Amino acid sequence: MTFEVTILGSNSAIPANGRNPTSQVLNFNERLFLIDCGEGTQMQFNRYKIRFHKINRIFISHLHGDHFFGLIGLITSYNLNHRTAPLHIYGPEGLDEVINVQLRYCSRQIDFEIVFHIFEPQNGAIVFEDMTMKVTSLSMIHRIPCSGFIFTEKFAEQNIRKEKIKQYKIPFEAIGDIKKGADLQLEDGTIIPNAELTLPPPKARSYAFCTDTLYNEEMLPHLQGVNLLYHESTFDKTRAERALETFHSTAEQAAEIARKAQVYKLIIGHFSSRYHEYDLENLLKEAQAVFPSTQLALEGYTFPIERV
Amino acid sequence: MTFEVTILGSNSAIPANGRNPTSQVLNFNERLFLIDCGEGTQMQFNRYKIRFHKINRIFISHLHGDHFFGLIGLITSYNLNHRTAPLHIYGPEGLDEVINVQLRYCSRQIDFEIVFHIFEPQNGAIVFEDMTMKVTSLSMIHRIPCSGFIFTEKFAEQNIRKEKIKQYKIPFEAIGDIKKGADLQLEDGTIIPNAELTLPPPKARSYAFCTDTLYNEEMLPHLQGVNLLYHESTFDKTRAERALETFHSTAEQAAEIARKAQVYKLIIGHFSSRYHEYDLENLLKEAQAVFPSTQLALEGYTFPIERV
Numbered sequence: 001m002t003f004e005v006t007i008l009g010s011n012s013a014i015p016a017n018g019r020n021p022t023s024q025v026l027n028f029n030e031r032l033f034l035i036d037c038g039e040g041t042q043m044q045f046n047r048y049k050i051r052f053h054k055i056n057r058i059f060i061s062h063l064h065g066d067h068f069f070g071l072i073g074l075i076t077s078y079n080l081n082h083r084t085a086p087l088h089i090y091g092p093e094g095l096d097e098v099i100n101v102q103l104r105y106c107s108r109q110i111d112f113e114i115v116f117h118i119f120e121p122q123n124g125a126i127v128f129e130d131m132t133m134k135v136t137s138l139s140m141i142h143r144i145p146c147s148g149f150i151f152t153e154k155f156a157e158q159n160i161r162k163e164k165i166k167q168y169k170i171p172f173e174a175i176g177d178i179k180k181g182a183d184l185q186l187e188d189g190t191i192i193p194n195a196e197l198t199l200p201p202p203k204a205r206s207y208a209f210c211t212d213t214l215y216n217e218e219m220l221p222h223l224q225g226v227n228l229l230y231h232e233s234t235f236d237k238t239r240a241e242r243a244l245e246t247f248h249s250t251a252e253q254a255a256e257i258a259r260k261a262q263v264y265k266l267i268i269g270h271f272s273s274r275y276h277e278y279d280l281e282n283l284l285k286e287a288q289a290v291f292p293s294t295q296l297a298l299e300g301y302t303f304p305i306e307r308v
Numbered sequence: 309m310t311f312e313v314t315i316l317g318s319n320s321a322i323p324a325n326g327r328n329p330t331s332q333v334l335n336f337n338e339r340l341f342l343i344d345c346g347e348g349t350q351m352q353f354n355r356y357k358i359r360f361h362k363i364n365r366i367f368i369s370h371l372h373g374d375h376f377f378g379l380i381g382l383i384t385s386y387n388l389n390h391r392t393a394p395l396h397i398y399g400p401e402g403l404d405e406v407i408n409v410q411l412r413y414c415s416r417q418i419d420f421e422i423v424f425h426i427f428e429p430q431n432g433a434i435v436f437e438d439m440t441m442k443v444t445s446l447s448m449i450h451r452i453p454c455s456g457f458i459f460t461e462k463f464a465e466q467n468i469r470k471e472k473i474k475q476y477k478i479p480f481e482a483i484g485d486i487k488k489g490a491d492l493q494l495e496d497g498t499i500i501p502n503a504e505l506t507l508p509p510p511k512a513r514s515y516a517f518c519t520d521t522l523y524n525e526e527m528l529p530h531l532q533g534v535n536l537l538y539h540e541s542t543f544d545k546t547r548a549e550r551a552l553e554t555f556h557s558t559a560e561q562a563a564e565i566a567r568k569a570q571v572y573k574l575i576i577g578h579f580s581s582r583y584h585e586y587d588l589e590n591l592l593k594e595a596q597a598v599f600p601s602t603q604l605a606l607e608g609y610t611f612p613i614e615r616v
Contacts, residue, residue: 014385015351039381040348043323063413065384069377073347076373077322094413101409105371105402106452144414 001029003153003205003305005228008044010269010297012212012234012248013066015040017276020299021066022269024230025050026151026207028133034058035149035209041070042077048300053083057128059135060091061211062146068095072102079110086113090127090135092145093118121147123222129154138222140213142247148210150222155201164197207305208263211270214244215253223261228305230297231257232270236283239272251283255290264308269297309337311461311513311613313536316352318577318605320520320542320556321374323348325584328607329374330577332538333358334459334515336441342366343457343517349378350385356608361391365436367443368399369519370454376403380410387418394421398435398443400453401426429455431530437462446530448521450555456518458530463509472505513613516571519578522552523561531569536613538605539565540578544591547580559591563598572616577605 004027009020021038032054034041045052052074060068068091078087089095096116103110119127121139127147128135131154138148157179164170168184178184184192208223211232223229234248243250249257251268258266268287271280280296287294295303312335317328329346340362342349353360360382368376376399386395397403404424411418427435429447435455436443439462446456465487472478476492486492492500516531519540531537542556551558557565559576566574576595579588588604595602603611 013388015354015381018354020351039378040351043328043348043351046323046326065381065410065414065416069381069384069410070347073323073373073377076377080321098410098413102373102377102406105406106373108373 001153002027003029003207004302005035005207005230005305006048006050006302007267007269007297007299008041008048008050009038009299010271011066012232012270012272013064014273016273019271019273020044021069022061022211023070024209025052025055028151028153030054031056031133033135033151036061036067036211037070037074038066039069039073042074044299053078053081053085055087056085057088057090059127059149059209060089060095061140061148061209062142062144063092063094063098064144064212067212068098071095072099075099075103075110075114076106076108078112079108083112086115088115088117088128090117090119092120092147119147121145123218136222138208138210138219140210141216142212142214146212148208148213148219150206150208150226152206153204155204158194158198158201160198164192168192168197170197202307205305205307210257212248214247215249215257217257217260219257220261223257223263225308226261226263227308228265228267228303229258229261229263230267230269233268233283233287234270234272236275236286251286252290255287255294258287258291258294264293264306265303266291266294267297267303268294309461310335311337311515312610313343313515313538313613314356314358314610315575315577315605315607316349316356316358317346317607318579319374320540320578320580321372322581324581327579327581328352329377330369330519331378332517333360333363336459336461338362339364339441341443341459344369344375344519345377345379345382346374347377347381350382352607361386361389361393363395364393365396365398367435367457367517368397368403369448369456369517370450370452371400371402371406372452372520375520376406379403380407383407383411383418383422384414384416386420387416391420394423396423396425396436398425398427400428400455427455429453431526444530446516446518446527448518449524450520450522454520456516456521456527458514458516458534460514461512463512466502466506466509468506472500476500476505478505510615513615515613518565520556522555523557523565525565525568527565528569531565531571533616534569534571535616536573536575536611537566537569537571538575538577541576541591541595542578542580544583544594559594560598563595563602566595566599566602572601572614573611574599574602575605575611576602 011019319327539562
């Protein structure tokens with residue numbers, strides 16, 4: 001089942017050096033979730049052939065412009081493209097006002113439903129949940145309220161052991177119930193317990209998105225064993241003081257979080273505009289010295305959330 | 309003296325087919341004026357190497373998103389780049405509220421002055437004027453209040469006839485006054501009238517920006533003899549009915565305005581997303597059949613406002 005994230009922008013603060021502000025698309029079994037929506041996100045959809053009509057849920061970390069200025073344009077473009085499906089937007093207080101005041105002056109009748117889910121960042125709080133996916137909040141330490149997100153797949157059902165189907169000639173109609181936990185009664189009355197017929201589902205994969213934030217060890221229990229972590233690394237370690245002043249992290253600090261949380265893989269982004277393309281290798285090396293399985297979250301790159 | 313306009317975006321409604329929403333930079337003697345500011349305008353500055361710190365005045369035609377969604381990002385980027393010069397923004401009612409509500413939630417302290425000049429579209433009304441430039445409004449016929457703009461150069465001074473300097477041995481100190489209209493008194497008391505010493509300044513050049521609008525002959529007296537006219541041509545003439553419904557114009561109608569106003573040159577833009585790059589030639593031919601001196605307002609192209 002597809003579970004992967006595509007980077008649409010990973011520059012901080014302003015578009016610069018050919019890099020766009022923050023935006024990512026998470027593809028989970030062909031359902032698309034948008035994470036942050038900096039200016040130009042809809043142009044990035046075109047560039048990277050994102051089937052953006054499949055996005056029904058958008059998660060906004062905080063109200064600094066490089067994380068949400070593209071949202072109003074996306075909404076009006078959906079409308080001009082005759083969208084009818086409801087659009088769910090998860091974000092901090094004020095996001096609804098910011099969007100609605102603009103729609104009011106545009107005199108645009110929006111022909112689909114926009115559902116704002118306003119929440120406060122809080123470690124472990126459930127932001128969205130359905131049968132197959134859970135999204136929890138993670139409190140970032142930034143200049144304004146800011147939430148990270150952990151996307152975790154859910155398995156409603158156990159796996160049936162194929163050899164047992166053959167052995168007990170299990171009829172097709174019974175398989176659904178067994179996956180849900182039922183025992184099997186044979187024609188002679190014998191009961192085969194569910195535990196013999198099924199295997200537990202595989203370990204759920206998860207993707208964590210952590211930006212913008214200071215280095216913060218309080219995140220660690222929530223990030224334990226995450227399969228893929230995106231952690232901001234606005235600066236290199238020689239600028240740790242600047243990171244502290246601006247409530248951002250260094251590449252080394254991002255890697256430190258990944259190492260201590262024992263995540264599987266790390267991608268770093270939200271690069272300061274001071275870094276040109278050729279500088280990013282230095283950030284990467286700095287992070288890899290602490291946590292080798294690190295990659296740069298470069299635009300257009302897709303990273304699978306792999307089963308360990 | 310430089311007087312030219314660079315097209316940063318000329319698509320209508322949504323970014324599509326590699327085209328950006330409306331934005332143009334007018335360079336008048338190395339002072340830059342921004343006209344409309346669709347999403348992604350600041351990225352276009354980077355792409356086309358626009359020295360955007362030289363922009364001190366921004367003119368917004370109306371509050372449809374494809375004409376102003378890039379403004380908030382530009383303002384915050386100016387701030388992050390430590391701008392100190394005041395920024396003057398000319399636009400319709402509501403523009404200040406839209407910008408201010410976003411700045412409030414960003415918790416951004418803007419370290420330069422933003423001066424909003426809110427005005428209602430009105431034919432011939434002066435929106436901005438100084439010693440060298442006058443900007444007047446032109447009322448568009450659109451679904452919401454919408455203003456076109458005519459930028460006209462001004463000459464504060466007449467030209468002095470070089471041969472007269474020699475003939476009367478005019479001292480350097482006297483030249484400034486003569487340019488401003490003074491007569492010359494020779495040593496023997498003779499008065500040489502100003503009219504003999506000077507030539508009238510050349511005919512002022514002007515650039516007119518007309519989008520979004522229905523075909524509207526009421527504009528004609530104001531556009532008479534304009535050197536360069538940008539007129540929207542959202543559709544081709546086979547879609548004249550659609551143009552009417554949506555308060556837009558066809559390429560033929562744009563050319564008709566240019567022909568009747570006897571402008572010098574016409575550029576057409578604000579193309580519907582239905583037109584791919586190869587379709588634009590059809591729009592161009594349609595306009596040229598009526599007004600031969602027509603060009604497509606393609607992104608990255610710079611059009612001089614030429615003296616006739």
